[in-house]
Amino acid sequence: RKEVEQDPGPFNVPEGATVAFNCTYSNSASQSFFWYRQDCRKEPKLLMSVYSSGNEDGRFTAQLNRASQYISLLIRDSKLSDSATYLCARGSGGYNKLIFGAGTRLAVHP
Amino acid sequence: SQTIHQWPATLVQPVGSPLSLECTVEGTSNPNLYWYRQAAGRGLQLLFYSIGIDQISSEVPQNLSASRPQDRQFILSSKKLLLSDSGFYLCAWTTGGTGEKLFFGSGTQLSVL
Numbered sequence: 001r002k003e004v005e006q007d008p009g010p011f012n013v014p015e016g017a018t019v020a021f022n023c024t025y026s027n028s029a030s031q032s033f034f035w036y037r038q039d040c041r042k043e044p045k046l047l048m049s050v051y052s053s054g055n056e057d058g059r060f061t062a063q064l065n066r067a068s069q070y071i072s073l074l075i076r077d078s079k080l081s082d083s084a085t086y087l088c089a090r091g092s093g094g095y096n097k098l099i100f101g102a103g104t105r106l107a108v109h110p
Numbered sequence: 111s112q113t114i115h116q117w118p119a120t121l122v123q124p125v126g127s128p129l130s131l132e133c134t135v136e137g138t139s140n141p142n143l144y145w146y147r148q149a150a151g152r153g154l155q156l157l158f159y160s161i162g163i164d165q166i167s168s169e170v171p172q173n174l175s176a177s178r179p180q181d182r183q184f185i186l187s188s189k190k191l192l193l194s195d196s197g198f199y200l201c202a203w204t205t206g207g208t209g210e211k212l213f214f215g216s217g218t219q220l221s222v223l
Contacts, residue, residue, distance in 0.1 A: 004153070034211065043200055043214040044154070087153070089212075095161055096142055096204045097169075098212050102153035 003027065004090055006101035013108055017078045021104045023088030024070045032091035033071050035062055037084045038103065044087055047073075078108045112137035116201045116215030123222055129174075129188040131218050133201030136182065141203040143184040144212070145176055148198040160184060196222045 005024045013019050025033075033050035048055065050062040050071045061074040071088055085103040092099045116133045123129060135141050142161050146154040156169045158176035166176050173192050177185045184201055201215040 041198075041219065043217045046211050046213065049211065095159055095167075096210050096212060097144070097156055097159055099156070100146075100154040102151075 002101075003092075003099045004088060004101040006086075006088060006104045008102060008104060010105040010107050013078050013106070015078055015080060015108055015110055017108075018074065018076045019078055019106065020072055020074045021086055021088075021106075022070050022072050023101050023104075024068075025088075025090045025099075026069070027090065027092070028066070028069060030090040030092070032096075032098075033062075033064055034089045034098065035060075035071075035073050036087040036089060036100075038087055039084050044100075047086070075106075078106075080108050080110065082106060083108045112203070112213070114201060114203055114213060114215040116218060118218055119216065120219045121221070123191050123220065125193055125222055126190050129186070129191050129195070129220070131186040131199055131201075131220075133184045133186075133215055134182055135184075135203045138182070138203070138205065140181060141205060143178060144202040144204075145174075145184065145186050146200045146202060146214075148200065150197070154200065158186070191222045193222050196220055 035047040036044035037047045038044040050064050054063040059076045063072045085105045087103045089098040089100045113136045144159045145157040148154045160178045174188050199218045202212045204210045204212045
C-alpha cells in the first residue's frame with residue numbers, strides 16, 4: 001500500500017458543483033496533514049491544514065478521519081479557477097518532512 | 111515576510127553533464143530546507159532535507175547530492191546526470207517547529223537528453 005493514496009481523477013464538474021476528494025494514508029502515527037493546490041508546471045501552494053476537528057476556509061472544508069486513516073477536501077460552489085491538481089500530504093517522522101500523494105486533478109467547466 | 115528563491119526555472123542538460131540547482135530563503139533564520147522531485151504525472155518525492163548548515167539527510171539513494179554551505183542556502187548537485195534525473199525539482203522550507211507548513215520555491219524543470 002502506498003503511503004499516501006489519491007484518486008488521480010480527473011474529476012470533471014460544472015461550475016457551481018460540489019466536489020469531494022479523499023486521500024488515504026498508511027501511517028496511523030501521522031500528526032499533521034495538509035492539502036496543497038498545484039497548477040500545471042507550477043509549485044504546490046498550501047491550500048489548508050487539516051485539523052482533527054475539521055476546518056473550513058470559505059468554500060473549502062477539510063476533514064480528518066483517524067479511524068479510517070483518510071482526509072478529505074470538499075469544495076463547494078466550484079469556480080473555473082478551482083481547476084488544478086490537489087495534493088494531500090501527511091507528516092512523516094520529525095523535521096516536518098511531508099509525504100505527498102500523487103494528486104487528484106479537478107477540471108471545472110462552464 | 112519570508113520568500114524562497116529557486117533557479118533556474120528551466121534547464122536542459124545532456125546525459126553525463128553536471129548539475130547545480132540553488133535555492134535561497136529570505137526573511138527567516140535556521141529554516142529546515144528540503145529538495146523534492148516530481149516526475150511527470152507523479153507525486154512529489156522527498157530527496158534531501160537539512161536542519162542546519164552542513165547537516166544533510168538523504169531520503170533515497172540516487173545520483174544526486176545536496177549541500178547547505180550557508181544557513182539559508184541549499185544546493186542540489188550531480189556529477190553526471192542520467193536520463194532518469196529528468197523532472198520538476200522543488201526546494202521548500204519550513205520553520206523548525208513540529209507540524210509546520212511547508213512552502214515551495216517556483217521549481218526547476220530539468221530535462222536530461
